[in-house]
Amino acid sequence: MAPTQEEGGTDDLQYGVLDLRRKAMIAEGKPIDHAGSIIVQRADGFDLDKTIFKSVDKKLPRMMAQERLSVEVYWSDRSTTQISESFNKVPAAPRFDAPILEFMQTECNFCMEHADGSFMDHLRxxxxxxxxxxxxxxxxxxxxxxxxxxxxxxxxxxxxxxPKLRELLNEVEMKHIEAFPSILRLLYHGQLMDELLADAETLPKTLQSISFHRVIDNEELVLTADEFWVALNYQLMHQLDFLPVANWAEAVDDQFFVFFLGLYEVLTRAGKLEAEVNFDLKMATPPSDLARPSMTLGRFINKIVPGTVKKNIARQTVARFSELINHSLDYKLTLSSP
Known part of the structure; x- marks a missing residue:
């Protein structure tokens, strides 16, 4: 079996590393349930306080985050070869723009670990x-x-x-980048997702714009309807990196998975799915015992807590984080007559 990480060298410190899970999604244009191809084990020495989730301080959400993230994935030799060969057929990505990378390295702090690997791994x-x-x-x-x-x-x-960041980007890029954290919170908070799911077929005809507040300073932002649909496609691709690596049949109430399914449904029903995300839950992969990490208190609690409770915890957590920084989760969908 091969471990998750397989690249190395000084460049990877700057540009990040793509593990096999990420390479497979890029090569195939879809998320994949890898049950039967991997072994999942507990990660020795995992420290939640070294990740972006260190500020999760409520006992139950913190325990559930620890349970989800403290794992290591090992791949079969066959899968390692297949994924690597498929990924090598994808045209090589260009290196990141030097001025942007320099700004990130000298003006920002991306040293925190992410949900799976480094922050730069996720961004890459x-x-x-x-x-x-x-x-x-x-x-x-x-x-x-x-x-x-x-x-x-x-x-x-x-x-x-x-202002320095704005100088490095065009107007469209900046608009989406400053909107991204806000749209993410609004969707996870639930009210916007519920509204989109309820009116997915009619909104493409009636939606004019959405106004909301920028996370970092609560400044009001506005996206046109066309910009908003593009923003939702960016959100969907982002969510791919948070899906369970295997045993999807047992993850129906995993809140990252629930979020992805809801957003995918909105975009497909609205006819606004532009990004290539070839997803079909009907083609389920049988669960694998080897893809289940050892039982912990966190895993046991995660199994017995109802999905509705998990959803409420997730929504309350978003509200609490925004309240702590005086960020308003208010938004307005401006509609025309159908």
């Missing part, structure tokens, strides 16, 4: 997936989507540096 995946599977839209949005804040109130740069 988002950039490369978008470049290959969202033609006609800038992949730099996905590379910089977190620069103005993540959902757990970690801010890689100060708001005073926004």
């Amino acid at each position: 995946f988002c950039f490369e997936y978008s470049m290959v599977h969202f033609k006609g839209h800038s992949p730099r949005v996905m590379f910089l989507h977190s620069i103005l804040g993540v959902g757990t109130n970690y801010f890689p740069m100060e708001k005073e540096k926004i």
Whole structure:
């Protein structure tokens, strides 16, 4: 069996590493349930306080985050070969723009670990997936989507540096980058997702714009309807990196999975799915015992807590993080008559 990480060298410290899970998604243009191809074990020495989730301080959400993240994935030799060969057929991504990378290294702090690997690993995946599977839209949005804040109130740069960031981007890129953290919170908070699911077929005809508040300073932002649908496609691709690596049949109430399914449904029903995300839950992969990490108190609690309770916890957590930084979760959908 091969371990998750397989690259190395000084360049990877700058550009991040793509593990096999991420390479497979880029190569195939879809999330994949890898049950039967991997072994999942507990990660020795995992420290939640070294990740972007360190600020999760409520006992139950913290225990559930620890349970989900403290794992290591080992791959079969066959899968390692197949994924590597498929990924090598994908046109190589360009290196990140030097001025942007320099700004990130000298003006920002991306040293925190992410949900799976380093922050730069996550940003590289988002950039490369978008470049290959969202033609006609800038992949730099996905590379910089977190620069103005993540959902757990970690801010890689100060708001005073926004003018410098703006100089490095075009107007469309900047608009999506500053909107990304806000749209993410609004969707996870639930009210916006519920509204989109309820009216997915009619909104393409009636939606004019959406107004909301920027996470880093609560400034009001506005996206047109067309910009909003593009923003939701960026959100969907971003969510790919948080899906369970295997045993999807047992993850129906995993809140990252629930979020992805809801957003995918909105975009497909609205006819606004532009990004290539070939997803079909009907083609389920049988669960694998080897893809289940050892039982812990966190895993046991995660199994017995009802999905509705998990959803409420997730929504309350978003509200609490925004309240701590005086960020308003108010938004307004401006509609025309159908």
